[in-house]
Structure formats: C-alpha cells, structure tokens
Amino acid sequence: MNPVLTFIVVLIGLYGLATSKNIIKSVFCVTIIESGVILLFLNFANYEGGAIPIVSEDVAAIVDPLPHALMITTIVIGSAVTALALIICIKVFHHYGSTEWAQILRREDVK
Amino acid sequence: MSRKIILVAALGILFVMFFLSMEEMEDLFKNDAKLYFFEHGLDDTGSSNLITAILLDYRLFDSLFEAGILLVAVFGVIWISRHDFEERNAHFMLDKYKTPELFVTLSRFVFPLLLMLGFFIILNGHLTPGGGFQGGAVVATAILLLYYINLERKTDISLIVAVVKFAYLGIVLTASISLITRGEIFTNFMAVDAPTMSKYIYIIALDILIGINVALCLWAIFTAFLKEGR
Amino acid sequence: MNDLMWIDIIAYVLQFMLIAIAVVVVLQKNNSTIVLLVVAFSLVVSGLYVINHAPDVAIAEVAIGAAIIPLIYVISISRQREFIVLDRAMDDFIISNNDFTGIGYVLLKRFTDYYHLELNICNDPGLCSWEAGPDKVICEKTNVDLIVSRDEEKGVYQLKGKESSLLMTKLAQMAEDYDDIEVHTFTERGFGE
Numbered sequence: 001m002n003p004v005l006t007f008i009v010v011l012i013g014l015y016g017l018a019t020s021k022n023i024i025k026s027v028f029c030v031t032i033i034e035s036g037v038i039l040l041f042l043n044f045a046n047y048e049g050g051a052i053p054i055v056s057e058d059v060a061a062i063v064d065p066l067p068h069a070l071m072i073t074t075i076v077i078g079s080a081v082t083a084l085a086l087i088i089c090i091k092v093f094h095h096y097g098s099t100e101w102a103q104i105l106r107r108e109d110v111k
Numbered sequence: 112m113s114r115k116i117i118l119v120a121a122l123g124i125l126f127v128m129f130f131l132s133m134e135e136m137e138d139l140f141k142n143d144a145k146l147y148f149f150e151h152g153l154d155d156t157g158s159s160n161l162i163t164a165i166l167l168d169y170r171l172f173d174s175l176f177e178a179g180i181l182l183v184a185v186f187g188v189i190w191i192s193r194h195d196f197e198e199r200n201a202h203f204m205l206d207k208y209k210t211p212e213l214f215v216t217l218s219r220f221v222f223p224l225l226l227m228l229g230f231f232i233i234l235n236g237h238l239t240p241g242g243g244f245q246g247g248a249v250v251a252t253a254i255l256l257l258y259y260i261n262l263e264r265k266t267d268i269s270l271i272v273a274v275v276k277f278a279y280l281g282i283v284l285t286a287s288i289s290l291i292t293r294g295e296i297f298t299n300f301m302a303v304d305a306p307t308m309s310k311y312i313y314i315i316a317l318d319i320l321i322g323i324n325v326a327l328c329l330w331a332i333f334t335a336f337l338k339e340g341r
Numbered sequence: 342m343n344d345l346m347w348i349d350i351i352a353y354v355l356q357f358m359l360i361a362i363a364v365v366v367v368l369q370k371n372n373s374t375i376v377l378l379v380v381a382f383s384l385v386v387s388g389l390y391v392i393n394h395a396p397d398v399a400i401a402e403v404a405i406g407a408a409i410i411p412l413i414y415v416i417s418i419s420r421q422r423e424f425i426v427l428d429r430a431m432d433d434f435i436i437s438n439n440d441f442t443g444i445g446y447v448l449l450k451r452f453t454d455y456y457h458l459e460l461n462i463c464n465d466p467g468l469c470s471w472e473a474g475p476d477k478v479i480c481e482k483t484n485v486d487l488i489v490s491r492d493e494e495k496g497v498y499q500l501k502g503k504e505s506s507l508l509m510t511k512l513a514q515m516a517e518d519y520d521d522i523e524v525h526t527f528t529e530r531g532f533g534e
Contacts, residue, residue: 004130005356007129009359009363012360012363012364016366016367025375029366031406032363032366032382035382035386036363038398042393042395045393046394050394051394052394052395053149054161062149062161063393064144064148065152065161068395069170071398072242072244075398076325076401077181079329079405079406079409079410080184081184084188086413087187087335088191090421093420095505096506097508098508103507160397232400240396241397241400244401245400245404248401251409252408255408333409333412336413336416336417
C-alpha cells in the first residue's frame with residue numbers, strides 16, 4: 001500500500017481536468033480525482049495489523065472507522081454531482097450544438 | 112505548449128509537497144477516537160458494524176444532509192430535463208433489436224437475487240458490512256434491470272418523488288424521537304442503559320428508511336436520464 | 342506472513358493498473374471507450390478498498406460506480422451524437438416513395454456526416470400537428486435541433502433552428518446551393534436565464 005502511487009492518480013486526474021477539450025471528459029476526470037482522494041484517505045487510515053471495523057470477540061485492533069463513514073458520504077454525493085453535471089451537458093449540447101470547451105467559449109454571447 | 116509545461120511544473124510542486132508532508136499525515140487517524148469507537152461503540156449504539164454506528168448515531172447530522180443532497184440532486188435533474196409537452200411516444204433509448212436476448216434472460220435470472228442481496232445488506236447493516244446507502248444502491252441497480260426485461264415499462268417520476276419526500280420526512284422524524292425519550296436530538300431513541308438487543312430496532316428502522324430514500328432517488332435520476340432526448 | 346506478502350503484491354499490481362487506466366482515460370479521445378475504462382477503474386479501485394479493510398466503501402463503489410454512473414454516461418454520450426429533426430412539412434421533402442430519398446434528406450445527411458452525427462428524423466404526429474404550438478415554442482421546450490416546414494405562399498421549405506447553435510451557421514452555408522430551401526434561426530432566451 002503506497003500513498004504516493006495513489007497521489008499520482010489524483011495528479012493524472014488534475015492534468016486531465018486542465019487539458020481536456022470535451023465537457024464530458026472533464027466530468028470523467030472529476031470522477032477519477034474523487035476515487036483517488038477516497039483511496040488516499042483509506043490508505044492513511046489503514047495500518048498493518050488492523051482489521052475490518054466490526055466489533056467481535058476475536059478482533060484485537062481495528063482500523064479507524066471514521067474516514068470510512070465519511071467516504072461513503074463522498075461516493076453518494078459524487079454520484080449526485082455527476083448526474084447533475086451530465087444532464088447540464090445534454091442541455092448545453094442541444095443549445096450550442098457542440099460540447100467542446102473551445103468552440104463554446106469562442107462565441108461572443110457566452111462571454 | 113508553454114501552458115502545459117507550467118501545468119506539469121505546478122503538479123510536480125504539488126507532488127513534492129505531498130511527499131514531504133506524508134509522514135505527518137500517517138499519524139492522522141491513529142488517535143484515541145479509534146480506541147473509543149472500539150471500546151464503546153457496541154454499547155453506545157447497539158451496532159457491531161462501527162461504520163453504521165458512526166453514520167446513524169455519532170454523526171447522524173452528516174447522513175441526514177447526505178440524503179438531503181441526493182434529494183436536491185433529484186429535484187435539479189428533473190427540473191432541468193423537464194418537458195412541458197405530453198410525452199406520448201416517449202419510448203426509451205433501449206431498443207428491442209439492440210438488446211441481446213441472452214442479456215434479457217440473464218436479467219430475469221439475476222433480478223430477484225440482486226433484490227434479495229440489497230435487502231440483506233439493508234437489514235443486516237448493524238452486523239455485516241453495508242447499510243442503508245449501499246443496500247439502497249444495490250436495490251436501485253436491481254430496479255434498473257427491470258427496464259431491460261420489460262422495454263415498454265412506464266414510470267411516473269412524480270410518484271417516486273412524492274414517496275421520497277415522505278421517506279426523508281420519516282428519517283428526520285425517526286431521528287428526532289430521541290428528543291422526547293432521551294432529551295437530546297439526533298441519536299438513538301432507546302434509553303442509554305437499555306440492553307444492546309433493543310437498540311437494534313432504531314438502527315434497522317433508520318437503515319430501512321435511508322435505503323428506501325437512496326434507492327428511489329437513484330431510480331428517479333436514471334429514469335429522468337432514460338426519458339431525456341425525445 | 343506469506344499471506345501478507347501476497348496481498349502486498351496484489352495491491353501493487355492493482356495500483357499500477359489504476360495509474361495505467363487513468364493515463365489511458367486522459368489520453369483517449371473517444372468518449373465511448375472511456376465509459377468502459379471508467380467501469381474498469383471503478384472495479385479496480387473497489388478491489389483496493391477491500392485490501393484497505395474498507396468493505397463498506399467497496400460495496401457502495403461497486404453498486405454506484407460500476408452500474409448506475411456508466412449508464413448515465415452512456416445515455417448522455419449517445420444523446421450528443423444525435424441531430425434531431427422534426428418533420429412538419431408532411432410531404433415528399435424528406436420521405437418520398439416511403440423511403441429516405443427526398444432532396445432535404447440528402448442535404449441533411451450530408452450535413453450530419455460532416456459533423457459525424459446521427460440523423461434522427463421524428464415525425465411523431467403529436468408534435469408535428471399544428472395544435473402542438475408554433476415552432477419557436479416547440480424548439481424551446483423540447484430537445485429538437487431543427488424543424489422542417491413548408492411556406493405555402495413563397496413555395497419554399499424552411500429549416501428553422503436555434504440561433505445559438507454552432508451547427509446552424511454551417512447548415513446555412515450548405516443550403517445556399519438550393520433555391521427552394523431557406524434557413525431561418527430564431528433567438529432563444531440565453532442559457533441559464
């Protein structure tokens with residue numbers, strides 16, 4: 001388990017978000033960043049010898065359950081955000097006839 | 112091109128900063144809270160699964176607004192994709208000749224199993240991994256298969272939204288009962304010194320309500336997406 | 342001890358797979374390929390959640406990230422490949438001899454092939470009849486991109502679309518060669534107003 005490798009995924013997502021030309025691809029990159037951040041939190045909460053946070057008699061030490069609870073919240077809210085972003089994408093396509101950032105931003109009435 | 116070089120340089124600085132601060136971050140979660148949850152979690156909340164205990168008891172305020180945000184997202188999706196015209200020929204994008212027969216048959220076989228798995232996850236949220244949110248998502252996936260089995264299926268979104276509103280109200284009310292019985296809001300409504308067995312009731316009730324809320328919200332979202340386009 | 346070592350190896354393999362999938366997603370230009378990659382990303386990442394002792398998060402990720410999110414991605418991508426035309430002319434402009442061979446169809450087909458779109462002609466009687474409302478109202482309230490109708494006085498066919506759409510400029514250029522086709526645009530209220 002290496003947090004550095006996980007952070008690289010977040011950085012790749014940030015790079016994609018900054019360079020993507022299509023609106024839908026930007027939403028994909030947001031999904032990737034989100035998964036990377038969740039994995040980062042779980043990486044830090046995990047340690048050797050810790051067990052799944054369910055109390056039973058034969059468990060001596062558990063990993064911290066608090067980040068897990070917060071990350072479930074993140075996943076559910078992330079799905080809601082993705083759904084909203086995509087429905088706005090559909091509307092943007094039918095209004096401007098394109099989903100490329102450059103083509104839409106070049107128009108005068110959008111500025 | 113120069114923009115990309117600046118971008119890569121900025122990301123590199125971010126990486127170096129992360130690398131330098133990594134050792135401090137590893138102490139982030141190894142504190143007393145973990146030991147507290149381990150020792151007192153089962154007695155306080157009646158749930159062996161500490162994640163359910165945190166979601167439904169210690170940090171119920173979080174979960175309440177999480178379900179609320181999902182509800183607001185449903186309203187947003189429906190409001191943006193609304194059409195004033197009667198959708199007479201609003202058949203979905205799933206065409207009959209594009210869906211393989213094998214997939215339909217397999218869906219018929221998988222649907223009851225998936226529904227059962229969802230209910231299992233919801234009802235055993237205090238014992239096994241899972242809970243209201245995860246179980247609700249699995250049930251929503253099972254409902255999604257119904258659209259493949261019966262392609263002419265019609266769904267009334269406004270009915271779903273009406274039910275979701277009452278489910279959300281039910282969550283808030285169930286969480287508020289503790290104001291009367293215990294004197295503090297948003298916690299277990301059984302007495303503090305009640306046996307652990309009786310505290311299950313609160314966890315299961317709230318899990319079922321949250322499961323209904325999440326499943327119906329996701330159902331409404333993908334129905335709105337399926338209807339979009341004509 | 343041996344088991345722990347195997348789990349470490351699996352974790353490293355999955356993490357490198359994650360980086361590889363993320364790189365391909367960023368470099369890939371075809372959106373429909375990316376949907377499949379995102380499903381793979383979700384499954385790999387949920388495997389890593391399980392290795393990190395977080396089965397609850399893994400269940401949520403599998404149910405939401407690998408089933409419902411890809412579905413709405415697929416729908417929104419397929420919606421962006423379509424060019425929806427509402428045929429209110431009701432004569433042989435588009436459909437002649439029960440086949441798509443009319444002069445208007447040839448023009449529209451050439452136009453949509455230029456932009457790699459899929460031409461979707463709708464002659465739903467509910468929307469095409471004049472009781473459904475004037476063209477502008479229909480265009481605002483539905484996702485129709487172009488409305489074809491016939492002006493009886495001038496004897497020309499009118500193609501009407503949204504003024505804000507970038508596609509209309511190109512269509513006006515292409516229709517210049519035809520004498521009996523006019524391209525009209527109407528200003529819509531701005532996006533988000």
